[in-house]
Amino acid sequence: GDDSALLRLRDLDVTYGRAVRAVRAVSIEVPHGAVVAVLGANGAGKTSLLRAVSGTLPLHGGTVDGGRITVEETALTGRDPAAAVRAGVVQVPEGRRVFAGLTVAENLRAGTLGLRGSGRAARISTALDRVFALFPVLADRRGQRAGLLSGGEQQMLAIGRALMAEPRLLLLDEPSLGLAPRMVSLIAEVITEINRQGVGVLLVEQNAATALRLARHAYVLDVGRVRLAGPAARLAATDEVRRLYLGEA
Numbered sequence: 001g002d003d004s005a006l007l008r009l010r011d012l013d014v015t016y017g018r019a020v021r022a023v024r025a026v027s028i029e030v031p032h033g034a035v036v037a038v039l040g041a042n043g044a045g046k047t048s049l050l051r052a053v054s055g056t057l058p059l060h061g062g063t064v065d066g067g068r069i070t071v072e073e074t075a076l077t078g079r080d081p082a083a084a085v086r087a088g089v090v091q092v093p094e095g096r097r098v099f100a101g102l103t104v105a106e107n108l109r110a111g112t113l114g115l116r117g118s119g120r121a122a123r124i125s126t127a128l129d130r131v132f133a134l135f136p137v138l139a140d141r142r143g144q145r146a147g148l149l150s151g152g153e154q155q156m157l158a159i160g161r162a163l164m165a166e167p168r169l170l171l172l173d174e175p176s177l178g179l180a181p182r183m184v185s186l187i188a189e190v191i192t193e194i195n196r197q198g199v200g201v202l203l204v205e206q207n208a209a210t211a212l213r214l215a216r217h218a219y220v221l222d223v224g225r226v227r228l229a230g231p232a233a234r235l236a237a238t239d240e241v242r243r244l245y246l247g248e249a
């Protein structure tokens, strides 16, 4: 138990219906100021883990039926997405879902719907400046419909929209999926910068090479269980990770 953890998952169990045990007794910590990666093959349980933290599991027919989720002092186990957002937890779903018929600016504005507290207008304006500084292309295209953006630009918009909600912890689900290598590097740089600005990041990736470069700590999930865990540099050097997840001989 590290008292400085931003996110702490303890013995988490996730199921869908009666038969599918997607996550089993998983314990994971994201320290303050860290990028933590969760790796694993298709179906390992990575997305289910993020849904449990963001409170969106019931929307997909799943439940947390064991363990605890805490963000600093706030218990999030079994809470809804609004509670997660209030605690500063925001998920960027897989597949860069943006509102295709809305403009870039309208998509970003949609990220602020859960914002509470005083000085809302000023905070939104600050957040917008920050997103446009991170992704200048979004500023250039603010009036354009999101459906007309490239895949990489839509991923930027999905991340930008999440940042508009003032997250303390960003949950990223496969941000590099289907993107060209140049775009993967750009997104990786931006994740590092967002983290440098004080946001904790829990990054789910099948692209182990990118994730292990970005992250301080990493966990490897296999059929719902933590199979390996440790400092990212150390995991990247193990035979098992090199062979199974980095595609080396």
Ligand code: ATP
Pocket (backbone or CB within 6 Å): 016, 020, 021, 022, 040, 041, 042, 043, 044, 045, 046, 047, 048, 049, 060, 061, 062, 206
């Ligand atoms: P992927 O990269 O394909 O998203 P993953 O590691 O994120 O893989 P999950 O999507 O969390 O894995 O899936 C874990 C297990 O839960 C799999 O057996 C999957 O079939 C099952 N599962 C995921 N979503 C649902 C759902 N909505 N209903 C029923 N079973 C589901």
